[in-house]
Amino acid sequence: MNLLTLFYVFFRIGLFSFGGGYAMLPFMYESFQSFNVMDAEEFSNLLALSQITPGAIGLNAATYVGYATAGVPGAIVASFAVILPSIIIIFIVAHFYDKYMKSKIVEGIFSGIRPVTVGLLAASIVFVGESSLFVADFTISNILEYGVRYISIIPLCFFIVALVLRGKFKINPIIIILVAGIAGAFLL
Amino acid sequence: MQKIKILWEIFFCFFRISLFTIGGGAAMLPLVIDAVVDKKKWMTKEEIVDSMAISNTIPGTIIVNNSVFIGRTVAGIPGAIAAILGVVLPSFICIVVIMQFLDKIIDNSYVLGFFKGALVAATALIAVACFGIGKDIIKKITDVVIALIAFVLIVFCNISIIFIIIGGAVVGLILYFLRFYINKRREK
Numbered sequence: 001m002n003l004l005t006l007f008y009v010f011f012r013i014g015l016f017s018f019g020g021g022y023a024m025l026p027f028m029y030e031s032f033q034s035f036n037v038m039d040a041e042e043f044s045n046l047l048a049l050s051q052i053t054p055g056a057i058g059l060n061a062a063t064y065v066g067y068a069t070a071g072v073p074g075a076i077v078a079s080f081a082v083i084l085p086s087i088i089i090i091f092i093v094a095h096f097y098d099k100y101m102k103s104k105i106v107e108g109i110f111s112g113i114r115p116v117t118v119g120l121l122a123a124s125i126v127f128v129g130e131s132s133l134f135v136a137d138f139t140i141s142n143i144l145e146y147g148v149r150y151i152s153i154i155p156l157c158f159f160i161v162a163l164v165l166r167g168k169f170k171i172n173p174i175i176i177i178l179v180a181g182i183a184g185a186f187l188l
Numbered sequence: 189m190q191k192i193k194i195l196w197e198i199f200f201c202f203f204r205i206s207l208f209t210i211g212g213g214a215a216m217l218p219l220v221i222d223a224v225v226d227k228k229k230w231m232t233k234e235e236i237v238d239s240m241a242i243s244n245t246i247p248g249t250i251i252v253n254n255s256v257f258i259g260r261t262v263a264g265i266p267g268a269i270a271a272i273l274g275v276v277l278p279s280f281i282c283i284v285v286i287m288q289f290l291d292k293i294i295d296n297s298y299v300l301g302f303f304k305g306a307l308v309a310a311t312a313l314i315a316v317a318c319f320g321i322g323k324d325i326i327k328k329i330t331d332v333v334i335a336l337i338a339f340v341l342i343v344f345c346n347i348s349i350i351f352i353i354i355g356g357a358v359v360g361l362i363l364y365f366l367r368f369y370i371n372k373r374r375e376k
Contacts, residue, residue, distance in 0.1 A: 018247050018350055021212040048294050052303055053286065055206045055279040056213075056249035063283040075284065079276055086248030087272065090256040093242055104368075105361065112360015113241045114234070115331040116353055119338025120244065121318035124214030125311060126343050131211075132307035138343060155308045162312035166218070167319070173218045174208045177309045184305015185298040 003070060003077045009035050010062045010081035017058060024058045037065060058082055133159055154187060194263050195270040197228070202255050202274030210303060211310035213243070213250025218313035220254065221320070230262045233324055245353050251275060330363055 009031055017024035025047070032038050038046070046064055050057045059079060066078025100106045126138045133155045136142040143150050158180055165171045201223050209216040217240060224230050231239075236258070243253035252275055259271025286293055293299050326332055334356060341347045 014248050016247060017249075019244075019348060021250065024249070045290075045294075049283075049286065049290065052293065052299055053279065053282050054208060054210045055275070055282070056209075056251040058249045059252060059276065059279045060283055063279050064287070067284060067287060072284070075280065079280065083248065083252045083272065083276065086246070086252045087256055087268070089246045089248070090242075090253055091260065091268070093246060094257055094260055097238070097242070104364070108361040108364030109357040110238055110241075110360065111364050112334060112356040112358070113353055114237055114325045114360075115334040116338040116356030117237050117241045117244075118318065118322045118325055118331075119335040120241075120342060120349060120352070121214060121217070121314060121321065122335070122339045123342040124212075125315045125318060128211045128215065128307060128311045128314060132304060132311055155304070158305060158308040159312050162309045163315060166313055166316045173222050173309075173313050174204065176313065177208050177210065177306050180305040180309035181302040182305070184303070184308070185301040188301040188304040 003073065005035065006066055006069060006074055006078050007081040009037060010066075010078045011084060013058065013062075014082040015085040021057050024061075028058070028061060032065075037069075158183065191263070191266070195266055198259055198262060198267050198270040199274040201228070202259070202271045203277055206251065206255070206275040207278040209251060210306045211314075213240075213254070214314050215310040216251050216254060218310075218317040220258070221317055224258060224262075231258065233321060235261070237321055237325065241353055244349050334359060 013024065013028055013031055017027050029043055032043060046061055049064060050060050053060045059082060062078040062082040063075045066074035066076070068074075070077070097106070130138055133151050135146055135150055135152060162176050162180055165176050166173060205216060205219045205223060208219060217236075220236055221233065225233050225236055239254055239257045239261075240250075242257060243250045246253060252272070255271040255275040256268050260268040263270070322335070326335060338352050338356060341352055342349060
């Protein structure tokens, strides 16, 4: 696959992936199938890789596929292609945000969006918790079924310690992540 | 030169953030708040919340969207470029390095444990960020209702985040003008 196709595939992925993160994966898989980028087995390798790399999944995937396909130039082209739509759209939106920020309509809009973001963050606690603390998906029936055992005990200890370190002692979040990771390597 | 200094700061700031964001877009928020709001004081918490909302709405990865927006706000187009380079580089380096050792790393229990620990930490950090932001943003009873409804819709009804944010924008707009007219009538 040549660089132009690589660029096109990932530009499309960057343009049509709404929701970020794992929400990008279905569209990515479809695109890979349509353009014969990789088969199902390689895709599951990609998934596994994305679990153990930090940063944005879409970007990591682009770098991985680009590199596997065409070495460093491929990685550069694919990465650039996947973030280009973001860059363009953000510049457009930010321009209007700056220009109309003080207008009543924009104020009204964001007065509704801000509480939604709080709800969104709370939802993120649940989602990230599902892959680290909880034993099963976050549904009422699961919680009732598992009761106290719904939350794994050692991760729960980690959670409480991290909560206190950040909430009460305001320790740098990066340090907390590193410490939790190192402890996790040996305890989890 | 002041300008160059800030660009380097932006670059390193987002390099660090991208390197330690494990768990998706929401996990980025505590790191952004700590670096951009608390330490460097480049933006306020409200502006970051707006940036998160916008980043969640437009296509592409949340992490990249957010970085471009903040970079641009702090230092215009050069700032955006610095932020983008900072965000992309860790992915790039990690993937290229990891791919050399992919087989040994994927099943390594230490690596998996590390990421499990990091994810637990991320959950706690998001919780603290949610609470901190909630305290600043939730001021009226309508805010509480909006946040609650958003949470329920996202977690239990699986509705796409974009629709919820747009819904929040509409509701916010309506409430804003309702309050405006109610106050006007009171004055008469």
